[in-house]
Amino acid sequence: MNSSKILLVDDDEDILDLLEYNLTKEGYIVQTALNGKKAIEVANEFIPDLIILDVMMPEMDGIETCGEIRKNKQLANTIITFLTARGEDYSQIAGYEAGADDYITKPIKPKVLFSKIKGLLRRASIEAELIEETASMKIDREKYVVIQKGTEISLPKKEFELLALLMSRPNNVFTREKIFATVWGDDIVVGDRTIDVHIRKLREKIGDDYIKTVKGVGYKFVEVES
Amino acid sequence: MNSSKILLVDDDEDILDLLEYNLTKEGYIVQTALNGKKAIEVANEFIPDLIILDVMMPEMDGIETCGEIRKNKQLANTIITFLTARGEDYSQIAGYEAGADDYITKPIKPKVLFSKIKGLLRRASIEAELIEETASMKIDREKYVVIQKGTEISLPKKEFELLALLMSRPNNVFTREKIFATVWGDDIVVGDRTIDVHIRKLREKIGDDYIKTVKGVGYKFVEVES
DNA sequence: ATAGTGAGTTAACATTGGGTTAATATGAAA
DNA sequence: TTTCATATTAACCCAATGTTAACTCACTAT
Secondary structure (H helix, E strand, O other): OOOOOEEEEEEOOOOOHHHHHHHHHHOOOEEEEEOHHHHHHHHHHOOOOOEEEEEEOOOOOHHHHHHHHHHHHHHHOOEEEEEEEOOOOOOHHHHHOOOOEEEEOOOOOOOHHHHHHHHHHHHHHHHOOOEOOOOOOOOOEOOOOOEEEEEEEEOOOOHHHHHHHHOOOOOOOEEEEOOOOOOOOOOOOOOOHHHHHHHHHHHHHHOOHHHEEEOOEEEEEEEOOO | OOOOEEEOOOOOHHHHHHHHHHHHHOOOEEEEEEEHHHHHHHHHHHHOOOOEEEEEOOOOOOHHHHHHOOOOOOOHEEEEEEEEHHHHEEEEEHHHHOOOEEEEEOOOHHHHHHHHHHHHHHHHHOOOOOOEEEEEEEEOOOHHHHHHEEEEEOOOHHHHHHHHHHHHHHOEEEHHHHHHHHHHHOOOOOHHHHHHHHHHHHHHHHHHHHHEOOOEEEEEEEEOOO
């Protein structure tokens, strides 16, 4: 049952129809939007797994739309790919910056598109895999301890969850918002410094080098070699 | 060698392929089935240690299939876990009733799946022979006493069961929910402090050091050395 | 029956340490 | 420099847990 949800965004209705028809036939749940504004609305409601976004659109272009979409936390795991005319290579750079995962060049060859979509969706589900073990550190949920180079370190709940989150994707930066959302929960509100203090305590216990601050963005876990 | 046998059942061939590939790579012996009927046939022949069963399938759904499978005595020790789309929470209840041991939500995160599988299989083999003895403590179900460094300590039922549970997996944290569920039973409801009081009495009798509290999480049994 | 006994539970209050905040320092970027 | 984000420290708060004693209930001995 591969009922992944796909949102198509393009100002050319013919292309929308063509793609919608073919993708629906393939078993996907498809919604469409004719412009960036509409796309954002639909995306927030539909929560698609994949968004195919034309770069060249009047009013709000794909890049900008992409940026807007990325602001919605619910869409954090959504894959965004750009549709771009062959040759417009600049879009790659700008697109990746805006948070795109891939791009597809026009003219569209359905076969290529389908395999690309399939690949993207699969990769997404694999990439979502949680890592709870790196070379020198391992988290053990059953025992509720962290094992660092053989020695067990027991951590209080929040510190434990925080470390687990950061470790889940080494080298990935987690924004403060993301951290709050997963460790504390979307609803409850705590001061801004709270997170720093927990980072502090963690660093105290596991060593400063493991958690790196990315100013203005967030924190990341890095494997320290030695 | 962890050559446990796993049967995968899902009507989506892509998922089957993905999982089969990965699980085989992990060293498991894998068989697959595309529908419930086929699953039952294969299960009776293959006698897997673990069956992963999609809830949503045409014709015979996962719940029904599970029920059928449970009828085969040879498969009494087989663990069955359901695959369910996130949000279909009802499946938990219905699933457990049908004899499922666990459930996994889609989208599937391979790492999570693997650790879950590992955990389930290990637990299954552990549960077959529960640890009821550590270096300095041994529980004797016949006499209903605990022998601590040679001296017998007799405990009332609840305290005994509580200690037995904690000892069954030294260093493992047991949540209050888990403790209630196994020592008291899922249905009956008792106040929150009850458990503390029993812990207290236990500590009084066997010494404070054996039971450690992990605030916000639960309790664990630790072997004290000296 | 009556009283005694002990397990299990609850109620009331005490304590603790995890979590938070406030206040201040530091340091990087503009 | 000035500014803004993060670091650091210590003090504070409170929910989770600890503790004690009383209460209920089943069972037993008198």
